[in-house]
Amino acid sequence: MTxxxxxxxRSPSFRFHPMCKSLKLVNLCFADDVILFWKGSLAAVSVLKDTLGKxxxxxxxxxxxxxxxTYFGGVSAADRNVIMQVIQLPEGTFPLHYLGVPMRPMKWKHVDCEIIVQKMRTKLFSWSSKHLSYAGRLLLIHTVLFGLRNYWMNVFILPQSIxxxxxxxxxxxxxxxxxxRSKLHLASWQQVCLPKAYGGLGLRDGxxxxxxxxxxxxxxxxxxxxxxxxxxxxxVYLKGVNFWDYVLKQDSS
Incomplete structure (x- = not known):
């Protein structure tokens, strides 16, 4: 298919998406998922539909x-309706969820990350802390709660409020x-986040x-x-400029 x-x-009727033109990128494949990119024009979508049909x-x-x-960006309502009639797929709205992570073309919003807090509260509700020692609670924080947090932190900068x-x-x-209300803390969170060799519990500051x-x-x-x-x-972004000299633009990802 690729x-x-x-x-x-290579067809003169096809036009690459502006962000994919330099690499001539048309599709991305993830296991059994496929994402197609193209310029929001009737000619381009006709070429893609014909290719997928063959x-x-x-x-x-x-x-x-x-x-x-189908997801659109910067396409007029009239062109959007024509393309929808050709492609015959429902229109999606951002954020696009993939592997549990919401993705949008703009900066993340607080509401996008609330799912992290909700999942943690669900897990905490199912655990009975009354029958757990400090060591047991610490292990659950390390392996489960921070594991969930780190999964998202591996992808994006989380809002400070989250x-x-x-x-x-x-x-x-x-x-x-x-x-x-929380009970009396035996040590400050800063102390808890220190390595064990320095008197902490080995947790990591978010x-x-x-x-x-x-x-x-x-x-x-x-x-x-x-x-x-x-x-x-x-x-797309650096265009030969050294990373440390790059001036961040307003619309940069």
């Missing part, structure tokens, strides 16, 4: 209309709580750990690792 799409992209005839595989959606709310829930669970987790992406970009997204950043 070869068919790349061949179809692929379906050859392989017997077809689009699942119940699980597929990080503080997560740490508040962890503090209340660690020291115990009566209703909505804001600092979030920046540390994302530092690997900076390393990948500066060393120009041979991956598609690094090439995309180099071609």
């Amino acid at each position: 070869r068919s799409l790349q061949l179809a992209a 692929f379906s005839e050859a392989s017997g595989l077809s689009i699942n209309a119940k699980k597929s959606q 990080i503080k709310e997560v740490e508040k829930l962890c503090r209340m669970f660690l020291w115990g709580a009566s209703g909505t 804001a600092s750990w979030n920046r540390a987790l994302l530092a690997k992406y900076v390393w990948a970009v500066t060393t120009k690792q041979d991956t598609l997204w690094v090439k995309w950043v180099q071609y």
Whole structure:
């Protein structure tokens, strides 16, 4: 299918999406999921639909209309209606959820991350802290609560309000709580987040750990690792400019 799409992209009627033109990127495949990119024009969508139709005839595989959606950006209402009639797929709205993480073309909003707090509260509600020792609570925070938090921190910079709310829930669970009020803390959160060799419990401060987790992406970009997204950043944003000299634009991802 990828070869068919790349061949179809050579058609004079096809136009690449502006953010994908430099790499001539048409599609991304993730296991059994596919994302297609193209310029929001009738000619481009006609080429893609014809290509997918030929692929379906050859392989017997077809689009699942119940699980597929079309997303638009900067396309007029008139053009959008015409494209929808051709592609015959429902229109999706942002944020787009993939692997449990909401994705949108703009900066993350607080409401996008509230699912983290909700999931943590659900887990805490199912645990009986009365029958757990401090060591048991600490282990659950390390493996479950911080595991959930770190999954998101590996992808985005979380809003400070979400990080503080997560740490508040962890503090209340660690020291115990009566209703909505936390019991007496035996040590400050700053002390708890120190390494064990320095008298702490080995937990990691949210804001600092979030920046540390994302530092690997900076390393990948500066060393120009041979991956598609690094090439995309180099071609679309940096354009030959050194990472440390890059001036962040208002519309940068």
